Amino acid sequence: MNDSAISPAAEAESLSLLSPVAALGRAVLLTLGTVGAIAIFALKGISHIVRPPFYWRLFLRAFVEFAYFSLPVVALTAVFSGMVIALQSYTGFARFGATSAIANIVLISVVRELAPVLAGLMVAGRVGAAMAAELGTMRVTDQIDALRTLSTNPMKYLVAPRLLAGVLSLPLLVAVADVLGVAGGWLVATAKLGFSSGGYLTNTLDFLQTDDVVVSLVKAAVFGFIVALMGCYHGYRSRGGAEGVGSATTSAVVSASILILAFDYVLTEIFFSR
Amino acid sequence: MSGVQVSGPAGAPKIRIRGLRKAFGDKMVLDGIDLDVMQGTSMVVIGGSGSGKSVLLKCILGLIAADSGTIEIDGQNLAALDRRGREAKRAEIGMLFQNGALFDSLKVWENVAFGLIAKHDVARTRARATAGKILAQVGLDASVGDLAPAELSGGMQKRVALARAIAANPQILFFDEPTTGLDPIMGAVIDGLITDCVKRLGSTAIAITHDMASARRIGDRAAMLHKGRIVWQGEAEHLMDSGNAMVNQFTHGFRDGPIHMELRR
Numbered sequence A: 001m002n003d004s005a006i007s008p009a010a011e012a013e014s015l016s017l018l019s020p021v022a023a024l025g026r027a028v029l030l031t032l033g034t035v036g037a038i039a040i041f042a043l044k045g046i047s048h049i050v051r052p053p054f055y056w057r058l059f060l061r062a063f064v065e066f067a068y069f070s071l072p073v074v075a076l077t078a079v080f081s082g083m084v085i086a087l088q089s090y091t092g093f094a095r096f097g098a099t100s101a102i103a104n105i106v107l108i109s110v111v112r113e114l115a116p117v118l119a120g121l122m123v124a125g126r127v128g129a130a131m132a133a134e135l136g137t138m139r140v141t142d143q144i145d146a147l148r149t150l151s152t153n154p155m156k157y158l159v160a161p162r163l164l165a166g167v168l169s170l171p172l173l174v175a176v177a178d179v180l181g182v183a184g185g186w187l188v189a190t191a192k193l194g195f196s197s198g199g200y201l202t203n204t205l206d207f208l209q210t211d212d213v214v215v216s217l218v219k220a221a222v223f224g225f226i227v228a229l230m231g232c233y234h235g236y237r238s239r240g241g242a243e244g245v246g247s248a249t250t251s252a253v254v255s256a257s258i259l260i261l262a263f264d265y266v267l268t269e270i271f272f273s274r
Numbered sequence B: 001m002s003g004v005q006v007s008g009p010a011g012a013p014k015i016r017i018r019g020l021r022k023a024f025g026d027k028m029v030l031d032g033i034d035l036d037v038m039q040g041t042s043m044v045v046i047g048g049s050g051s052g053k054s055v056l057l058k059c060i061l062g063l064i065a066a067d068s069g070t071i072e073i074d075g076q077n078l079a080a081l082d083r084r085g086r087e088a089k090r091a092e093i094g095m096l097f098q099n100g101a102l103f104d105s106l107k108v109w110e111n112v113a114f115g116l117i118a119k120h121d122v123a124r125t126r127a128r129a130t131a132g133k134i135l136a137q138v139g140l141d142a143s144v145g146d147l148a149p150a151e152l153s154g155g156m157q158k159r160v161a162l163a164r165a166i167a168a169n170p171q172i173l174f175f176d177e178p179t180t181g182l183d184p185i186m187g188a189v190i191d192g193l194i195t196d197c198v199k200r201l202g203s204t205a206i207a208i209t210h211d212m213a214s215a216r217r218i219g220d221r222a223a224m225l226h227k228g229r230i231v232w233q234g235e236a237e238h239l240m241d242s243g244n245a246m247v248n249q250f251t252h253g254f255r256d257g258p259i260h261m262e263l264r265r
Helices: A008-049 A056-068 A071-096 A099-140 A143-149 A154-191 A197-207 A210-236 A241-270 B053-061 B083-090 B108-120 B124-137 B142-146 B154-166 B184-201 B212-218 B236-241 B245-252
Strands: B013-024 B027-038 B042-046 B068-073 B093-096 B172-176 B204-209 B221-226 B229-235
Touching (some): A008 A154, A056 A099, A056 A210, A071 A099, A099 A210, A143 A154, A143 B093, A154 A197, B013 B053, B027 B053, B027 B204, B042 B236, B053 B204, B184 B204, B204 B212, B221 B245
Parallel strands (some): B042 B221
Antiparallel strands (some): B013 B027
């Protein structure tokens, strides 16, 4: 018998020691594969946005779903966020006698941060989930295959209009949320904290810079793309009936939420010096 | 089991499949399929669940990429054509899906006219009028066109799906389990509509089914698929007395015979 031969027990032991490494390797490969698949899916979707034919009717439907039907929930979120920021910043700033900075804090917090992030998260839960469920159901009931048999590219018909709607509609929503968030802060400052209405608004307008609005809208466009991309990607690749559609919906919301927060940091870093 | 029994008409087939193979992981689903379907005839493919029938249709449609083998339509190998050529050939195929696969978000008339608008760039008003006429051909009133697919019964949904499949006058028609989930009378009605449509359009058809009555009504010829191979081909009228033990067991529903159901994977 060969001396260098490994006994079955030793081999099993070495395999069990390596199993965490193997599991880590599998997880890394799976993650890289998923990132690659999402990137290819996104590039395909973008390429179909810029090549005819365009499905304007579907784009408008997705746009209305994104912008119009999400408006109430985004508006409420923005108003309450502005109100909370005004209250919390007053509590902290009163200790240093710096309450005059509240208008500025509310403005920067809402416009640069809270409005785009919270609107993105709200839309991810509302529209991203609905997109994943709709496309997932279409996948498991052969409707996506049916599109192909009817000479229609599903990426162009289903994905491209939704991606475009996401990019264009969320900045509009966030612009409204910016105004309402600041209005929420103004409401609390004037009704509860004793600020004069004119003074608060003058302070707000004095502090407002074009860059704040640009950051807000750029973030909104990126988050809109992320919500639509995750909804479409997970729905389009859905498998296995109702359970698969449910998983796709959950994955769409969770992945969009995480990516929104991650890209929020990246974009904030990019715009940090401005 | 004897080898593959083949008997059929001479001449160039409309659809010619040779050596078609497709595996999903370790599971070989199509294991060297050879099949000819002549112009203007209907071929019925029978076989148990998981025998590869739907995969066969999806390979011809290009919805699934085959691992090897050739698929020719009108003598042209689809794999040798460029993307546009393949899409043009496949645009000649109308497909009736097993569950109808109607688009939930569109009205019935929009479903029926979808191919007309997408393939032939027909204006919506004209497409709507045409959809009404096609709905009439499958026994539905034009007023049904304004309903959503979810408002229709199973039989009506199958009729609408058939109307959508034939709307663009395809040269080739595929039917995936056209009578599944329907009562016997509605099944016979759908079969009658299918044979009428195929004859009127002069189309070449492939239907896959478990329903023996449906197979004999729809098919001119029949083939049996088992474990990814065609184990018998012949005239559809001989399905019940084919002389092939597998076909005999399948068509009569015998529990014992050469086909063993895999109860555990």
